[in-house]
Amino acid sequence: MVVENHVSLQPFNTFGIAARAQRLARIRRDDDVLALVRHPDWRPQETFILGGGSNIVLTGDLRQLVLKVEISGRRLLREDERGWLVEAGAGERWHDFVAWTLAQGWPGLENLALIPGTVGAAPVQNIGAYGVELQDRFHSLDAIDLETGEPLTLRHEHCAFGYRDSVFKHERSGAHGMGLKGRALITRVRFWLPRRWRPALGYQDLARKVAETGITDPTPRQVFDWVCEIRRAKLPDPAVLGNAGSFFKNPTVTPEQCADIIGRDPQVVHYPLPDGTIKLAAGWLIDACGWKGKSVGRAGVYEKQALVLVNRGGREDPCTGGEVMTLARLIQTSVYERFGIRLEPEPVVVG
Template identity: 50%
Template sequence: MSHAFLAPEFLADYSLRTHNTFGFDVRARHAMKIDSVEAAAALCTDKRIANMAQLVLGGGSNIVLTRDFDGVALIVGIAGKRVIAEDDDAWLVEAGAGESWHGFVAWTLAHGMPGLENLALIPGTVGAAPIQNIGAYGLEMGERFERLSAVELATGARVEFDRDACAFGYRDSFFKRAGRGRFMITSVVFRLPKAWTPRAGYADIARVLDAATQCDAQAIFNAVIAVRRAKLPDWTVLGNAGSFFKNPVVSAQAFDALRAREPGVVSYPQADGQVKLAAGWLIDQCGWKGRGIGGAAVHDRQALVLVNRGGATGAQVLELAEAIKRDVLARFDVELEMEPVAL
């Protein structure tokens, strides 16, 4: 994953517009593009950035930038994809943190290694995937995760994290909490089982597959892409960060009380007895679909997605999010939680 080390260029007054999927027009006082593990490890001794605030950025698909960043933005561009081991049960596949997530998923399928197809077309980079523990259509990244390598920014130490150390939760991990800002992920290793079984239970995916001649991993990959394109805006056309709120999970008792008041509530029973609610349905019922504040708006086809209709600021997106949260809490007594990190 590494090559001969060259000190990264030190860029001044750097636009982050293309480094966040909302397309907010904010700038960093400085930026450095990190394309090797050696470059990441050397940051702690780089006098150019001594005592400077640091912001690690991948694809910027899970961030709301509310203002210019008075520090150095570290743009992760570490590339590379390879099979590092194989046994009778699985392939171990490593990807550099700067690789496109969707491109990596497509690459695994093209090389006959299924298992990540349900996570097709999720924006962002491989290195960001463990931070968010991305998931979609019945699969979470953590289920396929083996380990990751990272650099501790303050010391330059190279550290390896296994699944337990990552402390994955629902759209959550150690790196979103205690580890936030401390580490730069440099590569991730996935275990892709050879005993492949389809995850095709979601109604939208099953509907597309019904029209297909076969249900293999490629068919599921294609179905996921078709469904996501039909339901979600393309961030390169209409800035967004995908699903903006987590689907809230409530106790069975709280759900029974809610269903008594709202018989049509969309829900998904969980293995532990709790119930997951569809945040998009809650928001839609509060009349927010298509509405906005300034350039920030709720998407007119999917209420779970907030968009930049043009010229929106991060502050406007957060103002809109808070208004939505207040309305959902008032009507349903359910608190919504943002997926993206606000800075």
């Protein structure tokens, strides 16, 4: 295990915010975690688990010991007439893993292409895009309890998946609570990819691709290519323009609330959900409030997609986490004043 002191975190967060970690440990295998947990000075509450840094906003230097997860590896565990069980190390880049599964002929993750971050961070956020969420393909994961050093294997029913939510985002409540925020370090994740594959084309952007191309029965690779094309047209590459992807969750409202908004703003983008609620497009709400292209200091709203906040200062003169959160709060106030809806940020604020 490698432990470094006074490490710049700018290369390790996709926003490109300049901050430092007092200490950073590179976790490349399970034994690295166990060595830390068994150390006499170990205090799990004084750690921060870092994956790909694609869903965080750093508002200052970190005094906690940063555990940077770099566990690699991907493999097929089982194949039968129903499908494939595949596994990846928590440090694997998510998009690379998706592309690898398709290259092997195992469809199912194509709608989740080009989502930044690592495999280990994907269950924490329950990532999702274009009608598919991680929980739809999730089988199980391995983790290590940072309090006890005990190995954990969690299946779908243990993870409390919700919209951009999971048990890994909540503190433990009471002696027997299952909240695992900051307590479980994910080491490997497994996915079940069924042979009976059908393309998920319900989202407007993909339906438009079907209409444009005339391809009504696309292959998994075709869906993958479409998703990559759509995302590249809408979302900035973090290597070029720092960002954390979609900054706000799409809010859900009752049919009555949606009808009220449609009465005032007929163009509002909305999607009915199976439970009877309505999902609204947060990007549309922000754009309707006039924020697209606006800036606060060196933090700005992306010109092509109002749901994305960006670092306009680049790597040389980056925005601060404070500027990002000031901009975010101003957007939240505007949306609430116009629509009566409180937008909830997706990224974790650390510092």
